[in-house]
Amino acid sequence: MQNFVFHNPTKILFGKGTISNIGPETTAFSNKVLLVYGSGSIKKNGLYQQVTESLQNAGAEIVEHPGVQSNPLLSHVRAGIALTKTHHCQVVCAVGGGSVIDEAKAICAGAMVDHDVWKFFTGKKSITSTLPLTTVLTLAASGSEMNSGMVITNEETNQKFGFANKHLFPKASILDPEATFSVPANYTAYGAVDAIAHVLEFYFTTADPSTPVQDRFMEGLVINAMESCDRVLADLHDYQGRADLMWTATLALNGLTGAGLGKVGFPMHMIEHSLSALYDVPHGAGLSAIIPGWMRHQSEITPKRFAQFAERVFDCRNGSVEEQAQMGINSLQKWFEKVHSPTSLQALHIPTQDIPRIAENALALAKVWRMPDYDNGRIQAILAGC
Amino acid sequence: MQNFVFHNPTKILFGKGTISNIGPETTAFSNKVLLVYGSGSIKKNGLYQQVTESLQNAGAEIVEHPGVQSNPLLSHVRAGIALTKTHHCQVVCAVGGGSVIDEAKAICAGAMVDHDVWKFFTGKKSITSTLPLTTVLTLAASGSEMNSGMVITNEETNQKFGFANKHLFPKASILDPEATFSVPANYTAYGAVDAIAHVLEFYFTTADPSTPVQDRFMEGLVINAMESCDRVLADLHDYQGRADLMWTATLALNGLTGAGLGKVGFPMHMIEHSLSALYDVPHGAGLSAIIPGWMRHQSEITPKRFAQFAERVFDCRNGSVEEQAQMGINSLQKWFEKVHSPTSLQALHIPTQDIPRIAENALALAKVWRMPDYDNGRIQAILAGC
Numbered sequence: 137m138q139n140f141v142f143h144n145p146t147k148i149l150f151g152k153g154t155i156s157n158i159g160p161e162t163t164a165f166s167n168k169v170l171l172v173y174g175s176g177s178i179k180k181n182g183l184y185q186q187v188t189e190s191l192q193n194a195g196a197e198i199v200e201h202p203g204v205q206s207n208p209l210l211s212h213v214r215a216g217i218a219l220t221k222t223h224h225c226q227v228v229c230a231v232g233g234g235s236v237i238d239e240a241k242a243i244c245a246g247a248m249v250d251h252d253v254w255k256f257f258t259g260k261k262s263i264t265s266t267l268p269l270t271t272v273l274t275l276a277a278s279g280s281e282m283n284s285g286m287v288i289t290n291e292e293t294n295q296k297f298g299f300a301n302k303h304l305f306p307k308a309s310i311l312d313p314e315a316t317f318s319v320p321a322n323y324t325a326y327g328a329v330d331a332i333a334h335v336l337e338f339y340f341t342t343a344d345p346s347t348p349v350q351d352r353f354m355e356g357l358v359i360n361a362m363e364s365c366d367r368v369l370a371d372l373h374d375y376q377g378r379a380d381l382m383w384t385a386t387l388a389l390n391g392l393t394g395a396g397l398g399k400v401g402f403p404m405h406m407i408e409h410s411l412s413a414l415y416d417v418p419h420g421a422g423l424s425a426i427i428p429g430w431m432r433h434q435s436e437i438t439p440k441r442f443a444q445f446a447e448r449v450f451d452c453r454n455g456s457v458e459e460q461a462q463m464g465i466n467s468l469q470k471w472f473e474k475v476h477s478p479t480s481l482q483a484l485h486i487p488t489q490d491i492p493r494i495a496e497n498a499l500a501l502a503k504v505w506r507m508p509d510y511d512n513g514r515i516q517a518i519l520a521g522c
Numbered sequence: 523m524q525n526f527v528f529h530n531p532t533k534i535l536f537g538k539g540t541i542s543n544i545g546p547e548t549t550a551f552s553n554k555v556l557l558v559y560g561s562g563s564i565k566k567n568g569l570y571q572q573v574t575e576s577l578q579n580a581g582a583e584i585v586e587h588p589g590v591q592s593n594p595l596l597s598h599v600r601a602g603i604a605l606t607k608t609h610h611c612q613v614v615c616a617v618g619g620g621s622v623i624d625e626a627k628a629i630c631a632g633a634m635v636d637h638d639v640w641k642f643f644t645g646k647k648s649i650t651s652t653l654p655l656t657t658v659l660t661l662a663a664s665g666s667e668m669n670s671g672m673v674i675t676n677e678e679t680n681q682k683f684g685f686a687n688k689h690l691f692p693k694a695s696i697l698d699p700e701a702t703f704s705v706p707a708n709y710t711a712y713g714a715v716d717a718i719a720h721v722l723e724f725y726f727t728t729a730d731p732s733t734p735v736q737d738r739f740m741e742g743l744v745i746n747a748m749e750s751c752d753r754v755l756a757d758l759h760d761y762q763g764r765a766d767l768m769w770t771a772t773l774a775l776n777g778l779t780g781a782g783l784g785k786v787g788f789p790m791h792m793i794e795h796s797l798s799a800l801y802d803v804p805h806g807a808g809l810s811a812i813i814p815g816w817m818r819h820q821s822e823i824t825p826k827r828f829a830q831f832a833e834r835v836f837d838c839r840n841g842s843v844e845e846q847a848q849m850g851i852n853s854l855q856k857w858f859e860k861v862h863s864p865t866s867l868q869a870l871h872i873p874t875q876d877i878p879r880i881a882e883n884a885l886a887l888a889k890v891w892r893m894p895d896y897d898n899g900r901i902q903a904i905l906a907g908c
Contacts, residue, residue, distance in 0.1 A: 137765040139537025144530070150782065151525025346762055349746045349769050356738030363734060376732055379523040383735050383782065392778075396536065396769065 137347055138398030144391050146282045147308040150383065152375070154312050155186045158229065158272050159194030161308040165268040166226030169196045172216060172240040173231045174204045178274065181318045187231050187272055199223040201243070204232060207412050207419070208239040210254055210290045217246040217253060220267070230271045230306075234278025234330075234419075237271050238286040241304045244269050254290060257297040259504060263304070271309040275319055276382040277327030277420065279334060279389030281309040289413055294497060296413035297504055298405075311386065313378035321369050324381070325475035326420025328365035331385035332358050332468075333404055333423045335393055340434055342397035345441055354393050355448045360384045362471055369475060401507050404430050407515060410498035417484050424477035425484050428469040429522030435461045481522050491519045523733055524784030530777050532668045533694040536769065538761070540698050541572045544615065544658050545580030547694040551654040552612030555582045558602060558626040559617045560590045564660065567704045573617050573658055585609045587629070590618060593798050593805070594625040596640055596676045603632040603639060606653070616657045616692075620664025620716075620805075623657050624672040627690045630655050640676060643683040645890060649690070657695040661705055662768040663713030663806065665720060665775030667695040675799055680883060682799035683890055684791075697772065699764035707755050710767070711861035712806025714751035717771035718744050718854075719790055719809045721779055726820055728783035731827055740779050741834045746770045748857055755861060787893050790816050793901060796884035803870050810863035811870050814855040815908030821847040867908050877905045 149157050162169055169191060178184040191198055201216045220228070220243055228247075230240035244266040246253030255261040273281045280286065284305045287298030319327070335354045345351070361384045367377030387393070394400055407430070408422040417425075435442040439461045446452040446464025455463065472479050481488065495515040502510045535543050548555055555577060564570040577584055587602045606614070606629055614633075616626035630652040632639030641647040659667045666672065670691045673684030705713070721740045731737070747770045753763030773779070780786055793816070794808040803811075821828040825847045832838040832850025841849065858865050867874065881901040888896045 137537070137762065137769065139540065141533065141535050143533035147527065147529035148781075149527050151523070154525065348749060349742070349766050349773070352742030352746060353739055356735070356742055360735045360738060376523065379782075380735050383523065387735070395534075396765075 137349075137396040138344055140395045142391055142395040143302070144282065144305065146305045148282060148311060148386070149308065150311045151379070152312060152314055154310050155183070155272055155315065156190050158187055158270060158310050159190035159192070159196065161310070162191060162227055162229045162270045163194040163196050165307065167195045167197055168224055168226045169198050170201055170216070170220050170223070170225035170228045170243065171198050171231065172201045172204060172228060172236055172243065174202070174233075174236050176202065177318070178231055183231065183272070183274065183315055187229070191229065199225055204236045204239045206235045207289045207296065207416060208235045210288055210292070213239050213242045213246065213253055213288055216243040220247040225267070227268045227270070230269065231274065233273070233275030234280040237273070237278070237280040237306070238288060238298075240269055240271070241266070241280070241286040242288050243267075245301075245304065257288060257290070257299065263301040266303045269306045271306045272315065273309060273311050273382070274315050275323065275327055276316055276378070276385040277330040279331070279386055281306060281311065282386050282390040285389070287409070294413050295500060296409040297501060298409070311382055313375055313382050316378050316382060317373050319372075321372065322476065323418065323420075324368050324372070325365060325477045326418050326424075327385060328361045328381060328475070329420040329424045329427075329472065329477050331361045331388040333427060334389040336427065336431075337402045337404055338394045338397055338400045339445065340431070340438070340441060341401040341403065344398050347396050350393060350396055351444070352448075355445065357384050357388050357393070358449050361388070365475060402505065403507065403510060406501050406505060406507060406510065407494070407498045407518065409501055410494050411484070411486070414494060414497060415484065415486060421478050421484065424472040424479055425481055426522055427472070428465055428479055430518050431465045431468070432521055433518045435465060481519065488520070491516055494519060523735075523782040524730055526781045528777055528781045529688070530668065530691065532691045534668060534697060534772070535694065536697045537765075538698060538700055540696050541569070541658055541701065542576050544573055544656060544696050545576035545578070545582065547696070548577060548613055548615045548656045549580040549582050551693065553581045553583055554610055554612045555584050556587055556602070556606050556609070556611035556614045556629065557584050557617065558587045558590060558614060558622055558629065560588070560619075560622050562588060563704070564617055569617065569658070569660065569701055573615070577615065585611055590622045590625045592619075592621045593675045593682060593802060594621045596674055596678070599625050599628045599632065599639055599674055602629040606633040611653070613654045613656070616655065617660065619659070619661030620666040623659070623664070623666040623692070624674060626655055626657070627652070627666070627672040628674050629653075631687075631690065643674060643676070643685065649687040652689045655692045657692045658701065659695060659697050659768070660701050661709065661713055662702055662764070662771040663716040665717070665772055667692060667697065668772050668776040671775070673795070680799050681886060682795040683887060684795070697768055699761055699768050702764050702768060703759050705758075707758065708862065709804065709806075710754050710758070711751060711863045712804050713771060714747045714767060714861070715806040715810045715813075715858065715863050717747045717774040719813060720775040722813065722817075723788045723790055724780045724783055724786045725831065726817070726824070726827060727787040727789065730784050733782050736779060736782055737830070738834075741831065743770050743774050743779070744835050747774070751861060788891065789893065789896060792887050792891060792893065792896065793880070793884045793904065795887055796880050797870070797872070800880060800883060801870065801872060807864050807870065810858040810865055811867055812904075812908055814851055814858070814865055816904050817851045817854070818907055819904045821851060867905065874906070877902055880905060
């Protein structure tokens with residue numbers, strides 16, 4: 137196990153009926169609230185009313201910043217920062233999935249400085265303080281509700297960039313599984329894929345896989361993501377399934393899985409960010425198209441690790457290490473297919489002649505994320521196997 | 523899954539060479555430091571010097587409160603509180619295992635009030651604030667370094683009482699596996715038993731075991747506790763084994779395993795606290811003497827849960843549910859025997875005629891912990907099977 141610091145101060149309020157806590161949890165910081173949300177689906181399912189009532193009952197003055205889209209855009213972040221400054225908001229409340237929460241984090245950081253917020257993403261400036269953030273989660277996927285990461289797309293440069301900073305942890309996050317009942321089957325599956333990808337990135341990229349404590353935790357999360365997603369796809373209102381999937385996705389990227397693994401990378405996300413920046417595919421769909429190909433590529437380098445995964449997650453106990461590894465990858469791919477998440481570029485209608493362009497875009501992120509072992513040729517080789 | 527709030531703000535600094543951080547982590551709160559430690563073994567192994575040097579380099583004025591014993595005593599807590607008040611200490615630094623950290627927590631709470639600290643333990647007063655606490659852990663066992671619980675023995679009344687309060691989380695804890703190299707084999711095993719007991723208490727007492735996410739996490743921790751303990755007993759200086767055991771023990775009781783399980787109990791600890799209050803046996807040794815008997819008793823009530831445990835932890839896949847359950851319990855007992863942790867009252871030289879007295883003492887704690895399903899007769903029946 138490698139040395140690590142683990143410090144996750146986010147308060148989680150989990151379960152049925154917890155949304156009424158968002159008011160007091162938010163106004164504990166200030167009653168000048170910027171409310172960030174997406175396309176308005178929360179107005180259809182009643183969540184908007186629950187949240188604003190709770191905020192108002194707690195004495196909040198609400199300034200609204202709606203219209204966050206999936207793969208949230210830098211221009212919209214900038215507009216939110218301007219709104220925050222104009223109205224002197226002192227706390228931000230995000231109601232949505234990872235995109236909404238990520239944009240809210242960027243606003244929390246950008247509101248504290250005079251320079252452009254994108255400088256944080258390109259590494260030209262560092263975050264030293266943020267406005268406090270509270271969240272109400274509506275999609276089990278990104279883990280943003282309990283971590284310090286955020287991802288924003290710069291539509292001028294076609295760059296989808298992300299990073300983590302300790303000031304970006306939400307102060308409190310409300311996780312009510314019922315708030316995810318209206319997520320359709322395809323996005324439920326994409327969310328589960330995203331959670332699985334977060335686990336696999338760490339699991340397969342650690343340079344020192346002598347981490348049995350973390351391994352078993354991660355293997356359990358992958359099994360739980362699949363089992364709970366299966367339950368939900370059989371019945372979108374299955375509370376237990378929604379709850380298990382929600383908590384799994386949160387734990388999949390709250391810092392605990394990676395603590396002790398040393399340097400890890402996000403190669404699958406690195407390549408997928410390029411896909412969703414260029415083609416606006418759903419993040420989880422882009423991931424499932426990349427994952428099997430990346431795994432086949434990587435399993436030739438570290439087959440033992442893949443064999444352990446195959447044995448513990450899919451009970452593949454027979455064959456050589458290499459055969460076990462392949463059986464594990466095939467089993468995961470079959471599960472992606474079962475939940476109708478695409479498993480190839482072709483399934484996303486992305487032509488193979490675009491591969492050089494995708495690789496070039498991904499390479500820019502590989503540089504920002506300091507992944508020197510991924511050059512253009514390697515990324516193209518991986519994409520050719522997807 | 524049941525509703526829950528999870529909020530664990532303790533900062534963990536884990537790994538080789540991290541002890542030099544204790545100075546700045548502590549004086550970040552104040553330079554008036556009460557240093558709490560045990561019998562002086564930290565002076566023999568060099569830890570005392572490392573810690574005091576780091577504190578002094580960070581500008582600390584140190585007041586020492588040594589002499590904490592295992593099963594820490596109320597009288598010694600009171601002396602620590604008096605010392606803190608006399609010297610106006612504003613932060614407490616604990617260097618030791620669970621006993622030292624628990625006593626330090628009691629001092630942190632008691633230093634803020636004029637009434638006697640024991641009133642917190644009997645429920646007559648509630649903790650509303652504490653002095654900040656930092657810790658350097660020297661024993662993988664109790665989990666106190668990352669939780670809000672504490673246990674103190676009142677030697678006047680022979681009561682070993684404990685409880686949790688959100689103000690009791692340490693601010694920062696240093697977990698350097700090398701600081702546990704000098705723990706002898708027997709206490710290493712007792713520590714692993716304690717960690718396993720913490721997991722099993724929740725795992726087997728939840729009234730609503732529809733918690734697959736938590737289940738797999740807990741099952742993994744039990745396997746890891748055994749495997750890492752085995753490694754360490756083969757070589758007390760095995761860094762990886764010490765690291766895995768240390769992190770396992772911390773995760774076994776940091777709030778995450780129980781989050782979502784609803785109401786759980788500590789029946790094995792409830793009975794063991796009576797043993798160690800009356801006979802001063804090591805806590806882990808008392809636990810392994812109780813656990814198999816309690817498990818046999820409980821498995822008649824919830825055999826399915828025990829069968830799942832047997833299958834996933836010990837790979838027992840054959841037989842009826844009841845047979846599987848028994849195989850799992852036997853396997854765990856065999857592991858306790860393998861690491862030379864006692865598995866009966868007899869092995870602790872406690873005569874069976876003492877059972878009524880032990881049960882009577884345990885019952886007092888059952889009342890404080892609000893476990894009405896444990897009456898004197900039931901506790902005696904369990905003890906008769908130990």
